[in-house]
Amino acid sequence: MKRALVTLTPPESKRLIAKAVVAMPEVQHALKHGFVYIATGTTAAYVAEEILGEKIEKEKWTVGVISKGRTCVTPKATWPKHLVLYKGEPFDDPLEALKRMGPKDVFIKGANAIDINWNVAVFAAAPDGGTIGKTFGWTITKGVFTITPVSLEKFVPTPVEESAKLTGIYSFDWGTGLYSALVPIPHSHPVTEVEAYRILAGVEAIPIAAGGAGGAEGSVTLVLEGDDEAMEKAKEITKAIKGEPYLKPYTEDCSVCPFAKICGPGSGAF
Numbered sequence: 082m083k084r085a086l087v088t089l090t091p092p093e094s095k096r097l098i099a100k101a102v103v104a105m106p107e108v109q110h111a112l113k114h115g116f117v118y119i120a121t122g123t124t125a126a127y128v129a130e131e132i133l134g135e136k137i138e139k140e141k142w143t144v145g146v147i148s149k150g151r152t153c154v155t156p157k158a159t160w161p162k163h164l165v166l167y168k169g170e171p172f173d174d175p176l177e178a179l180k181r182m183g184p185k186d187v188f189i190k191g192a193n194a195i196d197i198n199w200n201v202a203v204f205a206a207a208p209d210g211g212t213i214g215k216t217f218g219w220t221i222t223k224g225v226f227t228i229t230p231v232s233l234e235k236f237v238p239t240p241v242e243e244s245a246k247l248t249g250i251y252s253f254d255w256g257t258g259l260y261s262a263l264v265p266i267p268h269s270h271p272v273t274e275v276e277a278y279r280i281l282a283g284v285e286a287i288p289i290a291a292g293g294a295g296g297a298e299g300s301v302t303l304v305l306e307g308d309d310e311a312m313e314k315a316k317e318i319t320k321a322i323k324g325e326p327y328l329k330p331y332t333e334d335c336s337v338c339p340f341a342k343i344c345g346p347g348s349g350a351f
Contacts, residue, residue, distance in 0.1 A: 151258025
């Protein structure tokens with residue numbers, strides 16, 4: 082048995098997790114025989130890159146974003162569309178895909194929180210529920226295989242079903258950014274760095290520390306354990322993802338933001 086100490090920055094973790102998601106047998110089967118629906122988000126953008134084999138402006142591949150020290154949105158002019166594939170080819174009608182999807186298809190959606198029970202949740206700020214309101218009804222009721230790629234930088238100690246009760250776009254008196262509801266994602270299969278190393282290399286990854294400074298903010302530090310062959314594979318995977326660049330800040334101008342009325346700075350309350 083061999084052991085290694087590894088620190089991953091948030092973008093390195095996201096690249097690792099994306100590679101693992103694409104390697105999952107459920108995803109590979111859906112890419113060949115059915116639907117893969119990737120809802121927009123920065124972490125999901127890494128998954129899309131791995132599947133498409135092409136670069137995406139990942140900071141623009143989301144609507145909601147936590148950036149510049151606040152909850153916010155990206156510029157409306159560049160709001161992206163979800164990526165839907167049928168048998169590995171682009172499928173241009175997301176609603177029709179949702180109507181046709183079933184248990185052998187895959188829905189991929191990033192998250193904003195993962196708790197001590199490995200339950201996940203995502204922010205929603207649009208009055209109609211945004212991505213959650215428009216997709217989860219279809220996917221949950223039909224048992225679509227839902228994958229949530231989420232780094233341990235998003236770990237929270239409070240169970241998400243409890244913290245979600247404290248939120249809502251009209252629940253706050255003041256704040257530093259966009260008011261949002263935290264919505265648990267039921268029946269989801271989270272993929273963190275722990276699952277990613279297990280999927281890609283067959284090693285155990287044990288989180289032992291988090292955070293950093295000077296470009297390592299948000300990092301997670303793990304101990305990897307495995308036999309010689311598995312650990313050599315883990316080493317090569319780690320070397321391949323090290324140096325993944327951070328995303329650039331990309332947020333809407335507050336003066337033209339469509340969400341200004343449900344935002345701390347926009348409402349004048351902060």
